[in-house]
Amino acid sequence: MGYKTIRQTLAMESRTIPPTQAAQQEYDERLRGWSTYRSGLVLDGHEMFAVLFAQLGRDMDKVRELETRVETLWDNLPPIACRAYLMDLIGAEVQSTNTIEGVHTTRKEIAEALQAASTDTGHTRLSEFVKLFLGLSDTGAEGLDLPSSLEDIRRIYDQVMDGELDAKDVPDGQMFRKGTIAVWDESTGRKLHDGAWPETRIQVQLTQWLSLAHDQDVPPLVRAAMCHYAFEHIHPFYDGNGRTGRFLFALQLSKHLSTPTAISISTVIADHKTQYYKAFDDAQHPLNCSDVSLFCHRMTRFVAEAQENIITQLTEKQSLLAAAQASLLAYGRQEGMSDLQQGVLFFLIQEELFDRVPMPVTRRILREALHIGERRIVSALDALVEAGLLQTHGAKPIRYSLSETGRARFLDV
């Protein structure tokens, strides 16, 4: 039999006492249980807790096993492919976390944000948010730490919501919101939840949240899921709680799992939005007394699904890359291409295969990646453009990508 919520357990038994009293008894028992992780965070009168029930334990193990496979695939990728895939995942993640909230973004906006953030050139819509995700990866300018203070949480929020906030939604309290806020079901108009209020309570609960986020005694997946639930329960802002909460979840995961896994969760949640909302709703039922075990299980399964997606994608892309490399070698030999020309083509093939919205690259990026000077790269690029294998984009700086002919020659294999 699977794990049952307190409410489900009560429904299965005939008790003579009122349901709230019976729920309280069951809560007291579960809180004292051997497999219970307590949070130290009191929500709606009950300390949030999670029971490490059998299936949750098995699925946490599954995440560990899948992670080994993700890491092997990731470690075996050439650095250029790694970077292109990372950009791809970040682009998809930012777009998905916005989509979950009905915030429209175009692929072009995301591509511009990625370009600006990764090359540190200028500021565009979402470029600050993209920078946060880059901070989770090894290639980020600086690794991002877990927040340690209320100010840290506010700083992350400001970066997530940079340029996205209506004037009426700017935090008007000391650090968070002064007024009230509710979560609504858009389709039915039903109120789902009232966020914490007043601001002093938000601050107290977020301070407890910070302790939980750093509590090494709670297993990382359970801890990240509990923190996600609690952050959304508190709902410290007027807008952007979903996006900030999911970013914090990714940040917590990134401390224990690989970067690709950590930055792939919103993409999965976007595909299962109903289950995601239902997991909050179920845990919030007053008779469930802040038992978030099933919420943690749901989030753990989202993580496993994200890992399975990565494994499928990387396995397929790696074999495409091997085929493209073989066809490049054969073609290079036949046409008497220089090693440098083949190096440029191999760079752009990786960009094309590992990023669904490939970024045309500048001469500077190619020079740095291939460790050569300007004159040699110009002559190699000119020859490849002349041969019809590359196309150019814009000027100052001019950028290069595979042309249709180049794509057909090396990628349609």
Ligand SMILES: Nc1ncnc2c1ncn2[C@@H]1O[C@H](COP(=O)(O)OP(=O)(O)OP(=O)(O)O)[C@@H](O)[C@H]1O
């Ligand atoms: N019953 C619930 N109680 C608390 N939080 C919930 C509940 N259901 C969903 N959520 C969380 O709240 C988010 C949506 O809440 P809301 O529409 O208020 O978001 P928001 O503050 O506008 O933030 P964003 O614009 O990033 O969504 C969801 O993405 C989810 O993370």
